[in-house]
Amino acid sequence: MNVVLAMMLSMTLAAPASKGATSQPNEPSLPGKGELEKLSARYKPVDLKVDLKGLSTGDKEALKSLIEASRILNDLFLEQKWAQNRQELAKLERDTSPTGKARLAYFWLNRGPWSTLDDHKAFLPGVPSSQPEGGNYYPEDMMKGEFERWVAEQSPEEQAKSKGYFHVIRRDRIGKLIAVPYSTEYAKWLVPMAALFKEAAAKTENETLKRFLTLRAEAFASNDYVPSDLAWMDLDAPLEIAFGPYETYGDQLFGYKAAFESYITRRDDETSARLAAIASHLQEIENNLPAPEALRNPKLGASAPIRVVNVIFNAGDASEGVQTAAFNLPNDERVVSQRGSKRVMLKNVQEAKYKQVLLPISEVVLGKSERKHVSFDPFFMHILTHEVCHGLGLHEIAIDGKKSSPRAQLIELYGAIEEARADVLGLYALQHLMEVAAADAAKGTNEAKLKGVVAYGQDAERKLYTTFLVSAFRSLRFGANEAHAKGMALQLDHYIAEKGVVQAKDGTWQVDLPKMKGAVRSLASKLIAIHSTGDRAGAEKLLKEHAIIGEKVAKTIAKLDKVPIDIAPRFVTAQELVPGCADAAPLEREERELQEESK
Numbered sequence: 001m002n003v004v005l006a007m008m009l010s011m012t013l014a015a016p017a018s019k020g021a022t023s024q025p026n027e028p029s030l031p032g033k034g035e036l037e038k039l040s041a042r043y044k045p046v047d048l049k050v051d052l053k054g055l056s057t058g059d060k061e062a063l064k065s066l067i068e069a070s071r072i073l074n075d076l077f078l079e080q081k082w083a084q085n086r087q088e089l090a091k092l093e094r095d096t097s098p099t100g101k102a103r104l105a106y107f108w109l110n111r112g113p114w115s116t117l118d119d120h121k122a123f124l125p126g127v128p129s130s131q132p133e134g135g136n137y138y139p140e141d142m143m144k145g146e147f148e149r150w151v152a153e154q155s156p157e158e159q160a161k162s163k164g165y166f167h168v169i170r171r172d173r174i175g176k177l178i179a180v181p182y183s184t185e186y187a188k189w190l191v192p193m194a195a196l197f198k199e200a201a202a203k204t205e206n207e208t209l210k211r212f213l214t215l216r217a218e219a220f221a222s223n224d225y226v227p228s229d230l231a232w233m234d235l236d237a238p239l240e241i242a243f244g245p246y247e248t249y250g251d252q253l254f255g256y257k258a259a260f261e262s263y264i265t266r267r268d269d270e271t272s273a274r275l276a277a278i279a280s281h282l283q284e285i286e287n288n289l290p291a292p293e294a295l296r297n298p299k300l301g302a303s304a305p306i307r308v309v310n311v312i313f314n315a316g317d318a319s320e321g322v323q324t325a326a327f328n329l330p331n332d333e334r335v336v337s338q339r340g341s342k343r344v345m346l347k348n349v350q351e352a353k354y355k356q357v358l359l360p361i362s363e364v365v366l367g368k369s370e371r372k373h374v375s376f377d378p379f380f381m382h383i384l385t386h387e388v389c390h391g392l393g394l395h396e397i398a399i400d401g402k403k404s405s406p407r408a409q410l411i412e413l414y415g416a417i418e419e420a421r422a423d424v425l426g427l428y429a430l431q432h433l434m435e436v437a438a439a440d441a442a443k444g445t446n447e448a449k450l451k452g453v454v455a456y457g458q459d460a461e462r463k464l465y466t467t468f469l470v471s472a473f474r475s476l477r478f479g480a481n482e483a484h485a486k487g488m489a490l491q492l493d494h495y496i497a498e499k500g501v502v503q504a505k506d507g508t509w510q511v512d513l514p515k516m517k518g519a520v521r522s523l524a525s526k527l528i529a530i531h532s533t534g535d536r537a538g539a540e541k542l543l544k545e546h547a548i549i550g551e552k553v554a555k556t557i558a559k560l561d562k563v564p565i566d567i568a569p570r571f572v573t574a575q576e577l578v579p580g581c582a583d584a585a586p587l588e589r590e591e592r593e594l595q596e597e598s599k
Contacts, residue, residue: 030122030123030124030125031123032099033098033099033102036099036102036103036105036106036123037102039106039115039117039118039123040102040105040106040109040568041564042117042564042565042566043109043564043565043566043567043568044356044357044564044566044567044568045567045568045570046352046356046567046568046569046570047570047572048310048311048312048348048349048352048569048570048571048572048573049572049573050265050266050310050311050312050348050573051266051310052266052573054238055238055239055266056204056205056238058203058204058205059203059204059205059206059209059237059238059239060577061200061203062199062200062201062203062204062209062213062239063200063239063264063312063577064577064578065196065197065199065200065203066196066197066200066239066241066243066262066264067264067312067313067574067577067578067581068196068578068581069192069193069196069197069200069243069262070243070262070264070313070314070315070316070581071315071578071581072189072192072193072196073189073193073243073260073261073262073315073316074111074315074316074319075189076186076189076190076193076260076316077111077259077260077261077315077316077317077320078111078112079136079186079189080135080136080137080250080259080260081111081112081131081135081136081250081259081320082112082113082128082131082132082135082136083136083140084127085111085112085113085136088107088112088113088124088127089104089107092104092107092124103123103124106123107124109321109568110320110321111316111319111320111321112131112320113127114127114130114131115479116320116321116322116478116479116482117321117322117477117478117479117565118479119479119481120479120481131252133252133253134251134252134253134254135250135251135252135257135259136168137168137169137250137251137253137256137257138168138169138253139169139170139171139177142169142177144253144254146177147162147169147177147253147254150162150177151163158179161179161181162179163254163256163408164256165225165245165248165256165257165258165331165332166181166182166183166223166225166245166258167179167180167181167182167223167257168180168182168185168257170185181223182223182245183220183221183222183223186260190220190221191220191221193217193220194217194218194220194221195217197213197214197216197217197220197243198213198214198217200213201213201214201217204237204239206236206237206238206239208231208234208235208236208237209235209237209239209241211231211234212228212231212232212234212235212241213241215227215228215231216228216231216232216243216244219244225244225245225330225332226332226334226335228244229330229332229335230335230338230339232329232330232342233305233330233335233339233340233341233342237267238266238267239264239265239266239267240263240265240266240267240307240309240344241262241263241264241265242261242262242263242265242327242329242344243261243262243263243264244260244261244262245258245259245260245261246258246259246260246261246317246327246329246330246331247259247261247317247331248331248415249317249415249482249483250317251412252412252481253412254411254412255407255411255412255414255415258331259316259317260316260317261314261315261316261317261318261319262313262314262315262316262318263309263311263314263318263324263327263344263346264311264312264313264314264574265309265310265311265312265344265346266309266310266312267307267308267309268308268309268310268347271308271345271347272306272307272308274452274453275306275308275345275384275453276305276306277450277453278306278384278385278388278433278453279305279306279388281433281436281450282300282388282391282392283299283300284432284436285389285392285428285429285432285433286300286392286393288432289392289393289425289428289524289528290428290521290522290524290525290528291524291525291528291529291532295393295394295528295529295532295533296393296394296532297392297393297394297395300340300391300392305342305343306342306343306344306345306384306388307342307343307344307345308344308345308347309344309345309346309347310346310347310348311346311348311349311569311571312571312573312574313571313574313581313582314569314571321478321479321482321566322478322479322482322484322565322566323349323353323566323567323569324346324349325345325346325349325350325353325383326343326344326345326346326350326383326384326386326387327343327344327346327387328341328342328343328344328387328388328390328391328422329341329342329344330342331407333395333396333405333407336391336395337395337396340391341390341391343384343387343388343391344387345380345383345384345387347380349567349569350376350379350380350383351376352567352569353474353566353567354376354379354380356564356567357474357563357564357565357566357567358374358379358467358470358471358474359374360563360564361470361473361474361560361563362374362470364556364559364560364563365469365470365473365508365509365556365560366466366469366470366508366509366510367504367506367508367510370466370508370510373462373463373466373467374463374466374467374470375463375467377455377463378430378460378463378464378467378468379467379471381430381454381464382423382426382427382430382464382467382468382471383426384426385425385426385427385429385430386422386423386426387422388426388429389421389422389425389426389429390418390422392425393406393421393528393531393532394406394531394532397409397532397533397534399534404534405534406418406531406532406534408534409534409535409536410530410531410534410536410539411536413536413539413540413543415483415486415487416483416486416487416490416543416547417487417527417530417531417539417542417543418483418487418531419483419484419486419487419488420486420487420488420490420491420523420527421487421524421527421528421530421531423487423488423491424491424520424523424524424527425524425527425528427464427465427468427520428520428521428524430454430464431461431464431517431520433450433453433454434454434455434456434457434460434461434464435456436450437450437451437454437455437456438456438457441456458513461513462511462513465511465513465516466510466511469501469509469510469511472488472491472492473553473556473557473560474565475487475488476488476489476492476549476553476557477557477560477565478565478566486543486547487547489546489547489548489549490542490543490546490547491523491546492553493546493547493548493549493550494519494522494523494546495516495519495520495523496550496553497546498515498518498519498522499512499515499519500512500515500516500517500518500519500520501516503552507552507555507556509556526538526542527542530542570582
């Protein structure tokens with residue numbers, strides 16, 4: 001018996017209404033103070049401290065401006081998620097009752113009134129029972145068919161805007177759909193953010209950071225993010241800053257529209273240097289993927305930097321629900337085709353997840369003899385290769401003689417397929433690098449580029465796959481609509497079917513190493529074929545067959561109820577620099593405007 005992924009987590013939230021567009025039909029069933037506190041406790045509070053020694057005075061001052069800009073970005077993201085989101089937050093702030101305070105705390109963890117870990121169900125009264133699929137990127141009354149018919153009548157140039165990352169869809173005075181650039185729709189936030197970026201650019205002495213900040217400030221006004229994305233690829237500074245509209249997971253209708261997020265981080269040069277060797281092997285990995293030559297990329301983007309950083313502050317989409325452990329940006333195919341993409345590893349976030357979440361899960365999922373194979377290094381390295389492998393494969397494809405992309409063809413299915421693809425290719429890539437390192441060691445040459453970077457041998461392989469297995473159960477708890485969870489459900493079901501992952505008599509799990517390697521290879525071939533041909537029908541079939549949770553897996557997940565699902569960062573260093581920066585309250589100017597609107 002299989003249990004649909006949407007049922008893998010249960011909680012007493014109200015049943016969803018169609019499209020999430022109506023209010024709660026049974027509001028008394030919403031969680032009260034005690035249950036809200038239990039829901040919040042699934043996120044383990046963790047202090048994130050970052051050593052700023054050696055940072056120049058100018059960079060420290062620039063850092064303050066960038067944290068202030070991130071506070072504004074938090075407001076902007078609330079607007080993107082739901083049209084009434086900021087007003088709902090303001091109401092919660094005025095509710096000083098114990099239940100009101102519990103609601104406010106959980107609202108801020110989710111950046112809205114829907115629980116991201118529970119299929120985006122509402123936990124507040126008087127709001128849509130589930131999060132609108134289109135967020136605030138489209139009119140709430142717009143149906144998919146209306147949008148598709150409207151786009152079909154447009155010129156290629158207009159279609160690029162309507163289906164692009166950086167335009168919202170609105171209605172004009174007579175009700176007709178129109179595309180509005182972010183620079184216009186979000187000017188209220190982008191103008192002050194641009195001013196702070198220019199201020200930070202004037203303070204820093206680093207020329208690459210100065211250039212990126214200046215061009216990104218211009219992008220907020222021009223709506224053209226390509227020049228600043230290219231400048232970000234060249235960024236070589238103690239402060240690694242990712243700031244702007246990037247990921248499209250919040251657009252559940254089509255996966256077109258990019259949400260604003262920020263990562264303000266300090267670079268870890270020592271660890272970054274260790275991992276730089278991986279980048280030199282990317283084309284080699286691509287050339288050895290288990291796929292026909294026509295489905296491989298003969299020439300990856302010229303630049304593929306890897307940065308290891310420690311997070312000082314994050315905001316917007318980056319701060320909602322489950323915390324990102326690494327990212328691979330930019331997503332814009334125009335930039336990726338020219339320059340590749342940058343992989344950024346959030347080391348202090350990963351360390352916190354490993355200690356607070358992964359190790360406790362291993363105590364439940366694995367037998368005693370298997371727990372010794374769980375290690376931070378393979379956890380860290382697989383997250384790295386996951387991000388690296390987002391850049392592998394074909395990102396520009398031809399459909400019926402016309403240029404397209406996997407994202408454009410798979411639409412809302414892209415997120416789950418792409419996250420699964422990156423996971424599987426990440427394992428495949430590490431296996432390949434292990435074999436290269438072992439072969440060189442056998443020759444007595446032990447290639448310098450991989451020495452100290454990739455462990456090899458059967459013990460290292462078992463650590464890799466066993467740690468991945470534990471992390472699979474970690475990802476499955478992220479929520480039914482979360483792309484990583486769907487992608488992981490697809491993988492684990494396949495590995496169990498292929499006997500690469502097996503359950504012992506006592507209910508614990510372990511890896512069959514030879515069969516696991518074969519299962520990874522076969523799934524990699526399927527996912528590469530779907531991605532590199534834009535095979536939407538194939539994606540639908542694969543997700544329908546394998547994005548499920550088997551009864552045995554579901555029972556194991558149920559045993560993890562006392563283990564945190566993720567972390568809730570407390571940005572200690574940022575708070576020291578800009579007191580109150582991580583508070584849930586909107587900016588003072590925003591509060592005044594909301595009060596005026598309520599009058």
